[in-house]
Amino acid sequence: MKRRILITGGAGFIGSHVVRLFVSKYPDYQIVNLDALTYAGNLENLLDVKDLPNYVFEKGDITDEAFIDQLFGKYQFDGVIHLAAESHVDRSIMDPLAFIKTNVLGTAVLLNTARKYWKDNVENKLFYHVSTDEVYGSLGEEGFFHETTAYDPRSPYSASKASSDHFVMAYYHTYHLPAIISNCSNNYGSHHFPEKLIPLAIHNIKNNKPVPVYGKGENVRDWLYVNDHARAIDTIFHKGRIGETYNIGGFNEWKNIDLIQLLCRIMDKKLGRPEGTSAQLITFVKDRAGHDLRYAIDATKLNKELGWEPSLQFEEGLEKTVDWYLSNEEWLQHVTSGNYQKYYQEQY
Numbered sequence: 001m002k003r004r005i006l007i008t009g010g011a012g013f014i015g016s017h018v019v020r021l022f023v024s025k026y027p028d029y030q031i032v033n034l035d036a037l038t039y040a041g042n043l044e045n046l047l048d049v050k051d052l053p054n055y056v057f058e059k060g061d062i063t064d065e066a067f068i069d070q071l072f073g074k075y076q077f078d079g080v081i082h083l084a085a086e087s088h089v090d091r092s093i094m095d096p097l098a099f100i101k102t103n104v105l106g107t108a109v110l111l112n113t114a115r116k117y118w119k120d121n122v123e124n125k126l127f128y129h130v131s132t133d134e135v136y137g138s139l140g141e142e143g144f145f146h147e148t149t150a151y152d153p154r155s156p157y158s159a160s161k162a163s164s165d166h167f168v169m170a171y172y173h174t175y176h177l178p179a180i181i182s183n184c185s186n187n188y189g190s191h192h193f194p195e196k197l198i199p200l201a202i203h204n205i206k207n208n209k210p211v212p213v214y215g216k217g218e219n220v221r222d223w224l225y226v227n228d229h230a231r232a233i234d235t236i237f238h239k240g241r242i243g244e245t246y247n248i249g250g251f252n253e254w255k256n257i258d259l260i261q262l263l264c265r266i267m268d269k270k271l272g273r274p275e276g277t278s279a280q281l282i283t284f285v286k287d288r289a290g291h292d293l294r295y296a297i298d299a300t301k302l303n304k305e306l307g308w309e310p311s312l313q314f315e316e317g318l319e320k321t322v323d324w325y326l327s328n329e330e331w332l333q334h335v336t337s338g339n340y341q342k343y344y345q346e347q348y
């Protein structure tokens with residue numbers, strides 16, 4: 001079936017991987033990438049696919065009702081994969097309102113417009129909302145987040161994502177808008193903006209700068225290779241059940257300090273430095289306010305119902321990620337100039 005799909009936030013980290021997968025795997029689909037190109041959006045992420053005939057880029061803001069309405073009118077979308085968001089927890093602590101605007105209002109504008117355009121015929125329509133495991137709050141030493149776990153967001157970022165999830169389900173129940181949500185764990189891989197732990201650490205180790213570890217480094221995250229998240233989105237978009245939530249994760253938990261130690265060993269090897277050199281850069285800094293202790297996703301439903309599973313072991317994915325950063329120096333230079341410097345100064 002030929003489809004017209006709106007992907008929001010396609011110039012960002014995960015979005016660019018989703019756009020790349022869809023335009024190359026589905027030559028019959030028209031893929032429209034809508035992105036405001038904030039500090040996190042970068043069309044250099046899509047240089048390899050930008051000239052494909054089934055791909056179009058539209059610059060615009062998801063909170064701009066008139067623009068979104070005009071876009072739906074122009075393309076008559078039958079699917080939306082919504083990734084556009086403010087995504088960094090530390091920035092949400094500095095400026096919560098920006099997160100409420102984009103993540104809550106922006107999602108509501110998209111839902112409302114989809115509802116308007118799809119109201120007479122919802123057949124073969126789908127609003128797919130990409131969300132995070134952070135909506136479930138923080139775990140102790142044991143247990144997992146399941147699709148039925150009660151929401152308990154604790155940062156302005158996770159509160160804004162939780163709110164957007166609630167609006168998606170409200171539109172499903174109230175207006176019968178066909179919708180699906182997935183909640184994924186921490187992603188890593190190429191094109192990840194270097195404000196986030198893994199690319200920040202790679203960048204700093206390479207440049208012999210301190211690697212900041214918050215608190216004692218005991219917080220635990222469940223890491224998934226970004227291409228595996230994109231594959232999960234593809235699977236759920238095509239095979240998921242309307243009105244359902246799917247958790248996506250790698251069953252791959254790491255304490256931050258252990259992860260950074262592993263990364264230091266990989267970097268020593270790749271840079272030809274004596275073992276132990278990079279680890280000397282580890283610097284414990286003030287903890288993040290309200291720092292969630294542990295996230296762990298149970299992705300059994302997605303595996304059992306739709307057959308998805310991660311394709312890579314963490315060490316292999318991390319090596320591939322390091323290789324990408326070491327051979328894409330120009331990309332890193334571009335994204336770490338200008339505004340990034342100001343943000344980085346304010347952080348420490």
Ligand code: NAD
Binds near residue numbers: 008035061082083188
């Ligand atoms: P990102 O910050 O790298 O990219 C976000 C993109 O959205 C950027 O291209 C940005 O320009 C765009 N954008 C921001 N505000 C916009 C607006 N008002 N209008 C239009 N475009 C706008 O984020 P990411 O890490 O790729 O995350 C993508 C989505 O996946 C987010 O919804 C995030 O909550 C979710 N998610 C991320 C992770 C993760 O580990 N990174 C894990 C689970 C879920």
Ligand code: TDX
Binds near residue numbers: 087131185200213288
């Ligand atoms: O410099 C750092 N030092 C450090 O110790 C940074 C940037 C982070 N950390 C810690 C905080 C977290 O425990 O590392 C862990 C990972 O931090 P981030 O990379 O900022 O990710 P996190 O806060 O876990 O959120 C990410 O995963 C879920 C994404 O940014 C979210 O968009 C996603 O929803």
